[in-house]
Amino acid sequence: MTLIDLANPTRFLALTARVLPWLAAATVILLTIGLYQASLAPDDYQQGATVKIMFIHVPNAWLSMFVWGVMSIASLGTLVWRHPLADVAAKAAAPIGAAFTFLALLTGSLWGRPMWGTYWEWDARLTSVLILFLMYLGLMALWRAVDDPSRAARAAAVLTLVGAINLPIIKFSVDWWNTLHQPASVMRMGGSALDKSFLIPLLVMAIAFTLLFLTLHLAAMRNEILRRRVRSLQMMQASRVAFSSEVGAGSRQETASKEAGAA
Amino acid sequence: MTALSALIRRDIRIALRVGGGALIGVLFFLTVVVLMPFAVGPDLALLSRLGPAILWLGALLASLLTLDRLFMADHDDGSLDLITMSRTPLELSCAAKALAHWLASGLPLIVATPVLGLLLNLDMVATGAVALTLLAGTPALTFTGMIGAALAVTLHRGGLLMAVLVLPLSIPVLIFGVAASQAVIVGPLTFGAPFSILCALSLVSLVIGPFAAAASLRHGLD
Amino acid sequence: MQLSGSAIRCVRGGREIFAGLDFHASAGEALAVVGRNGSGKTSLLRLIAGLLVPAGGTIALDGGDAELTLPEQCHYLGHRDALKPALSVAENLSFWADFLGGERSDAGESLATVGIDHATDLPAGFLSAGQRRRLSLARLLTVRRPVWLLDEPTTALDTAGQDMFCSLMRDHLARGGLIVAATHAPLGIDSRELRIGGAA
Numbered sequence: 001m002t003l004i005d006l007a008n009p010t011r012f013l014a015l016t017a018r019v020l021p022w023l024a025a026a027t028v029i030l031l032t033i034g035l036y037q038a039s040l041a042p043d044d045y046q047q048g049a050t051v052k053i054m055f056i057h058v059p060n061a062w063l064s065m066f067v068w069g070v071m072s073i074a075s076l077g078t079l080v081w082r083h084p085l086a087d088v089a090a091k092a093a094a095p096i097g098a099a100f101t102f103l104a105l106l107t108g109s110l111w112g113r114p115m116w117g118t119y120w121e122w123d124a125r126l127t128s129v130l131i132l133f134l135m136y137l138g139l140m141a142l143w144r145a146v147d148d149p150s151r152a153a154r155a156a157a158v159l160t161l162v163g164a165i166n167l168p169i170i171k172f173s174v175d176w177w178n179t180l181h182q183p184a185s186v187m188r189m190g191g192s193a194l195d196k197s198f199l200i201p202l203l204v205m206a207i208a209f210t211l212l213f214l215t216l217h218l219a220a221m222r223n224e225i226l227r228r229r230v231r232s233l234q235m236m237q238a239s240r241v242a243f244s245s246e247v248g249a250g251s252r253q254e255t256a257s258k259e260a261g262a263a
Numbered sequence: 264m265t266a267l268s269a270l271i272r273r274d275i276r277i278a279l280r281v282g283g284g285a286l287i288g289v290l291f292f293l294t295v296v297v298l299m300p301f302a303v304g305p306d307l308a309l310l311s312r313l314g315p316a317i318l319w320l321g322a323l324l325a326s327l328l329t330l331d332r333l334f335m336a337d338h339d340d341g342s343l344d345l346i347t348m349s350r351t352p353l354e355l356s357c358a359a360k361a362l363a364h365w366l367a368s369g370l371p372l373i374v375a376t377p378v379l380g381l382l383l384n385l386d387m388v389a390t391g392a393v394a395l396t397l398l399a400g401t402p403a404l405t406f407t408g409m410i411g412a413a414l415a416v417t418l419h420r421g422g423l424l425m426a427v428l429v430l431p432l433s434i435p436v437l438i439f440g441v442a443a444s445q446a447v448i449v450g451p452l453t454f455g456a457p458f459s460i461l462c463a464l465s466l467v468s469l470v471i472g473p474f475a476a477a478a479s480l481r482h483g484l485d
Numbered sequence: 486m487q488l489s490g491s492a493i494r495c496v497r498g499g500r501e502i503f504a505g506l507d508f509h510a511s512a513g514e515a516l517a518v519v520g521r522n523g524s525g526k527t528s529l530l531r532l533i534a535g536l537l538v539p540a541g542g543t544i545a546l547d548g549g550d551a552e553l554t555l556p557e558q559c560h561y562l563g564h565r566d567a568l569k570p571a572l573s574v575a576e577n578l579s580f581w582a583d584f585l586g587g588e589r590s591d592a593g594e595s596l597a598t599v600g601i602d603h604a605t606d607l608p609a610g611f612l613s614a615g616q617r618r619r620l621s622l623a624r625l626l627t628v629r630r631p632v633w634l635l636d637e638p639t640t641a642l643d644t645a646g647q648d649m650f651c652s653l654m655r656d657h658l659a660r661g662g663l664i665v666a667a668t669h670a671p672l673g674i675d676s677r678e679l680r681i682g683g684a685a
Contacts, residue, residue: 109381120382122305130382134294141287147570147610177301238604238611269583273572280571341565344536348556349585484536 008084009225016218023215030208037201053111055201059209060104064132065167067097067213071139072164075157085221087153088228090160091143092220096213098136104129124178128171135163149228266351267359274363277336284329288368289375292325296379307384314383315393315444319437321379322372322397326404327426327433329368333360333412334480343416343480353480358473361409369401385448392447392454396461400440403465406472407432413476417483436464486512486548488533488555488632488663494541495528502528504541508679512548512631515654515664515676524682526667527564530634533665534561549631560630562638566617567624570610574601574620577609581624588629595626600649614641622650625657633657635666639673647673 038055071093077086108126109119120126139156146152278285299317300310310317337343337360346356373394380390411429418424443457489509495502502525510516518526531537533544535556546555568577578592596602599619604612612620618641625633633654639647651673654664658674666672 118307118384120384121307122300122310127300127305130297134290134297137290137293141290144281145284145287147281178305234607235611238607238616239613266584266586269580273569273576273580273584276576277569277571339565340569341563341567342569344534344561344563344565345567345581345585347536348534348559348561350553350557350587351584484531484538 027211034204057107064101075160078157101133271363278367285367288329295321311384330408334416353477365405403468406468490544492542496540517676520682595623
């Protein structure tokens with residue numbers, strides 16, 4: 001990577017430095033409003049107060065898929081348009097997506113605990129999310145396995161796109177597998193459409209979490225760009241100073257041999 | 264002693280850095296365990312009965328597959344030559360490498376066990392029993408697997424050949440590991456007897472493994 | 486101190502590489518092993534290093550440390566650099582210093598001598614082939630061993646690097662060390678030639 005390639009990321013860094021505080025503020029405000037409204041929402045007649053886990057669970061579940069979508073677009077950017085920021089975006093999104101997916105699993109299993117009596121049930125929806133989580137982890141392992149980020153980028157991009165195509169197939173198979181074994185699904189959400197008192201806080205929370213993702217993602221992208229800069233600076237240091245030190249080593253030898261001669 | 268601790272520290276460091284494979288073993292473990300319900304069905308009663316066996320098989324495969332590279336990397340970059348020549352006996356160096364490998368890839372498997380126990384509907388006691396048997400048994404897997412890794416490096420063949428060589432050797436560990444965990448869950452055996460045998464197997468492999476690995480490395484020199 | 490071998494026979498992969506080879510080198514002397522490709526230069530070094538077992542004959546070091554075997558008193562610099570790209574330059578060197586043990590000198594000074602002290606904290610994976618070779622040389626300086634076994638030591642080194650290496654070898658010989666080097670190019674220091682496998 002040369003410094004010219006960093007020109008575009010430099011503009012990105014300058015832009016995000018201005019945008020990030022506003023984005024973070026908007027996230028905090030929306031989260032506060034959403035949580036407040038969620039606390040006001042009535043208890044479910046069946047589930048009691050546990051229904052409020054929904055306000056955290058659903059946005060996390062939504063983001064677990066949304067982030068993979070973002071990564072897929074970024075992967076197209078890497079493979080088709082070869083945009084210098086695309087693989088940075090894809091790499092930075094993976095751990096955040098994994099975290100949201102993990103939270104979706106965690107809240108899902110906490111939500112399921114009172115209903116199923118266990119923390120885990122091989123419910124179709126939860127199982128699909130678990131597989132999604134494994135795919136996130138695999139992707140992160142791929143990024144970690146290769147030292148050179150630009151080489152890892154293409155492999156990760158291919159895997160992300162294959163994953164995007166496979167996800168609906170996996171979802172369908174798991175649904176089929178699950179109904180094969182369990183004719184009656186354990187969990188049914190309210191049956192009909194959600195009440196307005198649930199729907200509005202849920203929407204606010206979903207938007208708030210999406211903003212949270214955007215904030216975290218931009219910050220992570222900045223970190224990744226800086227990390228790559230450090231890396232290329234280190235590589236430049238390894239090669240550049242070596243050149244001048246060869247001169248230094250030569251002169252050291254001369255003095256050494258002079259000393260030897262004097263002795 | 265400095266030599267051995269230096270070797271252990273280096274191997275753990277490499278495993279944890281970018282490009283190292285310490286956490287891939289855990290991911291593999293997780294994936295294998297998650298696959299099982301798709302094969303046997305999501306029946307929680309069935310899963311909790313099979314749980315210890317599934318966890319043990321997963322841990323066995325995960326620890327074997329990561330062993331593949333135990334000596335290969337050092338062989339490829341010439342480090343193994345220097346380790347062989349050094350003033351530290353090769354047996355001790357082998358033991359140190361195996362210990363480092365167990366710390367970096369065996370221990371995380373045990374840490375992951377409670378989470379996987381949750382997925383397989385194991386209760387606290389059962390999960391604890393499986394984790395304890397894995398803690399006692401995985402050193403045996405690493406130290407016998409090391410023999411296979413040493414053979415693989417001298418034969419310049421890795422992967423499946425090593426698994427085929429080592430898997431039969433790990434059958435006793437599997438038998439007593441699963442037996443001890445089942446004893447806690449369903450009985451009728453007591454936990455103590457199979458668990459003691461499991462510990463004995465680990466201790467024996469701690470002795471045999473390094474000697475056999477060092478011997479096969481020495482004979483395979485070229 | 487004298488390193489000597491008599492009637493050494495080397496067989497690899499069922500093929501006899503050489504037989505009846507005699508050599509000797511004493512303290513302060515460099516032995517340049519020359520011969521065409523496949524004549525067994527590397528094999529001879531590995532025999533001395535104990536990394537190959539001779540099919541016949543003996544190799545012995547007289548006047549060394551009686552407590553130690555011959556390989557334990559040798560430095561072996563092979564084709565491969567024995568470096569881990571994930572570890573930093575300093576970590577690589579200090580690992581070998583700790584692991585090999587024995588008398589040692591300052592690692593930082595050795596890095597300065599071979600001219601890669603600017604890269605001390607960088608991952609070894611960032612180094613070029615020549616710099617990796619320099620880092621291997623730093624190992625020879627940091628850990629003291631009387632016998633240096635060098636296999637094509639100057640490959641990948643530039644002219645300045647080769648000059649630096651020659652002065653290191655001279656220093657080593659002046660301290661009473663002993664060098665056996667397999668080489669195609671002239672070694673650059675006064676050395677006795679050991680030709681194996683007939684004319685080049």
